[in-house]
Amino acid sequence: MPKKPAPLSCDWKTPEKTRKSVLRTRLYRHKGDFSWQGVKTEKYKSQDGTWAEVLRRVLVGTRGENTKFHLRYFEISPGGYTTLEHHRHEHVVVGIRGKGRCLVKGKNYDIGFLDVLYIPPDAPHQLKNPFKEPFGFFCLVDSKRDRPKPLKK
Amino acid sequence: MPKKPAPLSCDWKTPEKTRKSVLRTRLYRHKGDFSWQGVKTEKYKSQDGTWAEVLRRVLVGTRGENTKFHLRYFEISPGGYTTLEHHRHEHVVVGIRGKGRCLVKGKNYDIGFLDVLYIPPDAPHQLKNPFKEPFGFFCLVDSKRDRPKPLKK
Numbered sequence: 001m002p003k004k005p006a007p008l009s010c011d012w013k014t015p016e017k018t019r020k021s022v023l024r025t026r027l028y029r030h031k032g033d034f035s036w037q038g039v040k041t042e043k044y045k046s047q048d049g050t051w052a053e054v055l056r057r058v059l060v061g062t063r064g065e066n067t068k069f070h071l072r073y074f075e076i077s078p079g080g081y082t083t084l085e086h087h088r089h090e091h092v093v094v095g096i097r098g099k100g101r102c103l104v105k106g107k108n109y110d111i112g113f114l115d116v117l118y119i120p121p122d123a124p125h126q127l128k129n130p131f132k133e134p135f136g137f138f139c140l141v142d143s144k145r146d147r148p149k150p151l152k153k
Numbered sequence: 154m155p156k157k158p159a160p161l162s163c164d165w166k167t168p169e170k171t172r173k174s175v176l177r178t179r180l181y182r183h184k185g186d187f188s189w190q191g192v193k194t195e196k197y198k199s200q201d202g203t204w205a206e207v208l209r210r211v212l213v214g215t216r217g218e219n220t221k222f223h224l225r226y227f228e229i230s231p232g233g234y235t236t237l238e239h240h241r242h243e244h245v246v247v248g249i250r251g252k253g254r255c256l257v258k259g260k261n262y263d264i265g266f267l268d269v270l271y272i273p274p275d276a277p278h279q280l281k282n283p284f285k286e287p288f289g290f291f292c293l294v295d296s297k298r299d300r301p302k303p304l305k306k
Contacts (some may be wrong), residue, residue: 068297
């Protein structure tokens with residue numbers, strides 16, 4: 001059997017097996033600065049040259065919940081960008097902090113506070129921050145999803 | 154065959170059948186007042202005496218998307234409350250406008266801007282607004298979910 005390639009990113013890993021014992025009420029209190037009590041700050045992905053200046057905070061989905069979705073917060077510093085990629089699973093992006101830009105199928109969409117962008121299956125997309133303040137957004141995805149495929153610019 | 158009871162609420166109805174033709178990029182622009190372009194304002198449920206002063210805006214999940222989740226915005230006016238109920242499916246509540254209170258298994262949690270509350274399966278819960286400004290929140294659920302069961306106070 002050929003060896004499976006190592007995961008590039010924690011983004012598409014199978015979530016930890018659900019343990020019924022941990023299905024309890026949880027409150028992740030917002031600290032007022034787009035971070036949350038009990039939620040760690042992670043790198044968007046392992047460094048691979050396809051992205052810059054992006055952090056992630058996973059709010060729901062990796063602590064044994066049974067939801068069929070994950071709720072994540074991402075933040076892109078001014079000048080930063082995510083990987084230009086595509087995949088079968090859909091994205092729902094909700095602007096939360098500052099403003100940013102999302103390239104989908106070659107078209108740019110500016111995203112401000114509470115703007116909701118639905119990105120359909122297989123659409124090449126990239127989030128960017130060409131502005132002067134941090135751009136923070138929720139990104140909702142199915143918990144079971146395919147691995148993103150990077151694209152050349 | 155016994156006749157099925159009529160649905161009490163649009164909350165748990167099976168979403169419209171996915172039509173591949175409608176899986177296109179969509180931007181629901183926030184109008185600045187917690188309403189969105191292209192998203193209608195609905196009643197929380199049909200009037201049944203179990204709730205008061207709640208509106209809903211369904212952002213993602215009922216326009217043919219394939220996501221395994223729905224994103225809804227609810228708003229409770231001062232003095233209002235949702236039905237005290239329970240169900241197998243989980244809730245994720247994210248405070249967006251003002252502040253409110255969520256009763257889960259007999260315990261109250263105050264919810265402010267960007268606080269994230271995970272409500273586990275079968276937990277009796279009710280959202281309330283005992284404050285003076287509207288309380289708006291996102292509520293995330295699985296797209297396939299069981300019908301809520303109301304509880305007596």
